Amino acid sequence: xxxxxxxxxxxxxxxxxxxxxxxxxxxxxxxxxxxxxxxxxxxxxxxxxxxxxxxxxxxxxxxxxxxxxxxxxxxxxxxxxxxxxxxxxxxxxxxxxxxxxxxxxxxxxxxxxxxxxxxxxxxxxxxxxxxxxxxxxxxxxxxxxxxxxxxxxxxxxxxxxxxxxxxxxxxxxxxxxxxxxxxxxxxxxxxxxxxxxxxxxxxxxxxxxxxxxxxxxxxxxxxxxxxxxxxxxxxxxxxxxxxxxxxxxxxxxxxxxxxxxxxxxxxxxxxxxxxxxxxxxxxxxxxxxxxxxxxxxxxxxxxxxxxxxxxxxxxxxx
Numbered sequence: 001x002x003x004x005x006x007x008x009x010x011x012x013x014x015x016x017x018x019x020x021x022x023x024x025x026x027x028x029x030x031x032x033x034x035x036x037x038x039x040x041x042x043x044x045x046x047x048x049x050x051x052x053x054x055x056x057x058x059x060x061x062x063x064x065x066x067x068x069x070x071x072x073x074x075x076x077x078x079x080x081x082x083x084x085x086x087x088x089x090x091x092x093x094x095x096x097x098x099x100x101x102x103x104x105x106x107x108x109x110x111x112x113x114x115x116x117x118x119x120x121x122x123x124x125x126x127x128x129x130x131x132x133x134x135x136x137x138x139x140x141x142x143x144x145x146x147x148x149x150x151x152x153x154x155x156x157x158x159x160x161x162x163x164x165x166x167x168x169x170x171x172x173x174x175x176x177x178x179x180x181x182x183x184x185x186x187x188x189x190x191x192x193x194x195x196x197x198x199x200x201x202x203x204x205x206x207x208x209x210x211x212x213x214x215x216x217x218x219x220x221x222x223x224x225x226x227x228x229x230x231x232x233x234x235x236x237x238x239x240x241x242x243x244x245x246x247x248x249x250x251x252x253x254x255x256x257x258x259x260x261x262x263x264x265x266x267x268x269x270x271x272x273x274x275x276x277x278x279x280x281x282x283x284x285x286x287x288x289x290x291x292x293x294x295x296x297x298x299x300x301x302x303x304x305x306x307x308x309x310x311x312x313x314x315x316x317x318x
Contacts, residue, residue, distance in 0.1 A: 007250035022139040026245030032157040034237030036199040037220030042172045051107040053200045053212035055114025059084030061121030089197035137208030137260035218267040
């Protein structure tokens with residue numbers, strides 16, 4: 001209760017608007033996180049998201065460098081990260097679809113080279129550049145401009161998923177069947193990688209490059225343990241992302257901890273709890289089914305005879 005009261009007081013305090021901005025940013029981005037995270041989990045492309053997130057550091061570093069050294073003010077870090085992330089997503093998609101090169105090799109190369117380029121740009125940028133805020137995120141640094149960018153990118157991502165949901169659903173579960181039914185495989189591969197890249201850029205500001213994979217997969221994987229349909233999984237993923245972002249922000253503010261790692265730890269605890277409860281419930285159901293099947297087999301084999309009510313038992317004759 002103390003955590004809730006202190007967090008509520010911070011939200012109501014007009015002198016600390018960054019808390020309200022951070023909460024709004026977390027809630028706005030939760031919609032994209034839950035939807036795209038569910039797709040990433042079902043399609044098993046979390047490694048692609050990891051490569052895109054680390055390569056996005058090249059865009060961040062380049063934007064900082066050109067804005068400081070060459071006074072190119074229109075290139076913001078978010079814009080630079082978006083351009084590089086989408087470009088890397090398209091490269092991976094085209095390699096997956098058309099190139100003979102192994103996909104994991106390209107992903108590893110983009111992962112490492114993108115991060116190396118970003119670190120070099122940050123090193124050559126004059127003045128102090130806090131690389132840790134990009135590597136591990138700092139949602140408390142979100143201002144009004146970043147909030148507008150997060151809102152626009154979230155709206156675009158959610159709109160694309162809603163408009164193409166039937167095709168995305170069939171493509172995620174059975175790509176070959178979807179292709180035979182007229183769903184263009186190349187287009188939707190490119191589309192899914194693009195929305196994944198945009199979602200990754202949203203996460204860089206709130207969670208950081210290093211922990212993107214965890215936040216993209218943990219709430220969606222938790223929802224997947226409960227839901228049986230992709231639509232339900234997405235809705236639960238959105239709610240769990242919003243819960244994790246809000247709880248992580250409140251706990252980190254009260255205990256003076258970094259927000260990104262705190263959110264990830266809480267998401268991991270929730271996933272482990274649901275997984276353990278589900279495993280115990282599944283085991284109990286399995287034991288009940290096995291027990292009932294054993295009794296049925298014994299009865300069919302004549303090893304035991306079920307007792308009959310007195311009125312159905314055969315009366316002895318003289």
